[in-house]
Amino acid sequence: MIDFRYHLVSLIAVFLAVALGIVIGTTQLNGGVLDNLQTQVSGLQEDKRVLESQTQQLQGQLDDVGRFEEAVGPTLVQGALSGRSVVLVIGNGDVPADVVEGTTALLGTAGATVTGSIRLTADYGDPASERSLQAYLAGPGRPPGLTLPETGDTGELVAAMLAQVLMVPGAGGAGAGTTPDQASTSSVLAGLEELDVLSKDTSSVSPADFAVFLTAGAYTRDDAGDRNARIVQLVTALDQQGSGAVVAGDPASAQDGGLVAAIRGDATVSPGISTVDNVDTAAGRVSTVLAAAAEGRGTSGAYGIGEDTQPVPPPAP
Numbered sequence: 056m057i058d059f060r061y062h063l064v065s066l067i068a069v070f071l072a073v074a075l076g077i078v079i080g081t082t083q084l085n086g087g088v089l090d091n092l093q094t095q096v097s098g099l100q101e102d103k104r105v106l107e108s109q110t111q112q113l114q115g116q117l118d119d120v121g122r123f124e125e126a127v128g129p130t131l132v133q134g135a136l137s138g139r140s141v142v143l144v145i146g147n148g149d150v151p152a153d154v155v156e157g158t159t160a161l162l163g164t165a166g167a168t169v170t171g172s173i174r175l176t177a178d179y180g181d182p183a184s185e186r187s188l189q190a191y192l193a194g195p196g197r198p199p200g201l202t203l204p205e206t207g208d209t210g211e212l213v214a215a216m217l218a219q220v221l222m223v224p225g226a227g228g229a230g231a232g233t234t235p236d237q238a239s240t241s242s243v244l245a246g247l248e249e250l251d252v253l254s255k256d257t258s259s260v261s262p263a264d265f266a267v268f269l270t271a272g273a274y275t276r277d278d279a280g281d282r283n284a285r286i287v288q289l290v291t292a293l294d295q296q297g298s299g300a301v302v303a304g305d306p307a308s309a310q311d312g313g314l315v316a317a318i319r320g321d322a323t324v325s326p327g328i329s330t331v332d333n334v335d336t337a338a339g340r341v342s343t344v345l346a347a348a349a350e351g352r353g354t355s356g357a358y359g360i361g362e363d364t365q366p367v368p369p370p371a372p
Contacts, residue, residue, distance in 0.1 A: 135166065136162065136347060138166065139166070139265060141267055142221050142263035143155070144293070145175065149270075150271045154340070158269065158303070159172075162347075167347075169263075170261040170263040173256065174256050179252040180281070180285030181282070184251075185209045187250050198239040201220070201243075215292050218296035221266065222296040264298040265298055265301070266297060267347060273316070279312040283312070283313075283314055286317075287324060291328065295327075300329070301343055302314060302330050303331040303340075303342075304330075309330075326355060329350055349368045
């Protein structure tokens with residue numbers, strides 16, 4: 056009879072053989088796998104270094120282009136708006152200060168007088184502000200002589216009121232060339248500032264021939280469409296009351312929820328209002344100034360880097 060110890064020794068020998076086979080096999084396999092992985096990692100590291108170098112080169116080229124655009128911008132717009140005036144409207148707090156300053160400086164180089172700057176607050180177009188706005192529109196604080204449309208749409212009424220005090224009527228309109236009363240302009244802006252729907256970025260704001268509306272980013276809340284619709288009403292009123300309006304934003308403003316996208320997507324509005332989708336660049340600011348000049352010639356368009364846009368407005372004939 057086979058002794059139990061024989062069985063035990065046999066079992067131990069089998070397990071040792073299996074374990075030894077696993078160790079030897081794994082060691083051989085790991086060596087090949089590790090070598091392969093190390094080769095792949097080395098290749099990826101080299102690719103990363105190449106891509107970083109290419110990125111630096113491209114960024115350097117972009118910086119050179121930006122410096123070139125900054126340098127030639129004043130020459131390109133020289134005299135384009137000579138003798139004309141522009142009021143700036145800043146649509147939200149996301150518009151960078153350097154965009155406002157750069158646009159203002161370039162308008163001055165083009166010969167335009169910038170008559171002031173106002174900034175809309177988050178409460179502009181907010182349904183929660185409608186009751187206070189309706190009370191102001193119907194109250195004694197509203198300056199006499201303003202002709203408002205017969206509608207119950209608060210946004211349309213506020214837009215019409217602002218347009219009448221901010222814009223010098225354009226050619227062909229009622230009162231063409233007649234500058235609105237400065238007292239009315241100051242009164243309306245003060246009243247709306249009291250209601251926290253806008254603020255003045257400059258100490259004084261006077262009526263102008265053109266409006267340049269600066270925007271950035273996009274609304275992401277459920278009421279994005281309604282808020283943009285209120286601002287589109289304002290831009291439309293400014294455009295129709297004066298000699299033209301330009302809405303200039305960054306690339307995000309040309310995406311869903313952005314004001315530029317809202318205007319370009321509205322077939323009834325887009326033909327008459329110029330839009331720019333890269334005002335955060337020197338080229339975009341040049342386009343904004345030239346677009347205002349083109350508005351004065353009765354030409355509107357979509358400019359920038361987005362789909363179905365022109366790089367820059369057409370030159371004066």
